Amino acid sequence: xxxxxxxxxxxxxxxxxxxxxxxxxxxxxxxxxxxxxxxxxxxxxxxxxxxxxxxxxxxxxxxxxxxxxx
Numbered sequence: 001x002x003x004x005x006x007x008x009x010x011x012x013x014x015x016x017x018x019x020x021x022x023x024x025x026x027x028x029x030x031x032x033x034x035x036x037x038x039x040x041x042x043x044x045x046x047x048x049x050x051x052x053x054x055x056x057x058x059x060x061x062x063x064x065x066x067x068x069x070x
Contacts, residue, residue, distance in 0.1 A: 020030060 023030075025033075
């Protein structure tokens with residue numbers, strides 16, 4: 001059985017918290033770092049969502065339409 005996503009999330013959060021605590025970085029630097037991470041993740045998510053939409057819409061087209069486009 002694959003590990004449930006809820007457990008994966010909790011382990012990930014714990015790992016991040018431990019890394020933050022052990023870094024001893026000032027809060028203002030953590031703020032800067034996490035904003036950068038968020039921006040990168042957000043862009044990746046938008047790109048993945050767009051790719052998924054294109055793939056899904058292509059899968060809805062009848063087979064003949066897909067073959068004509070290629």
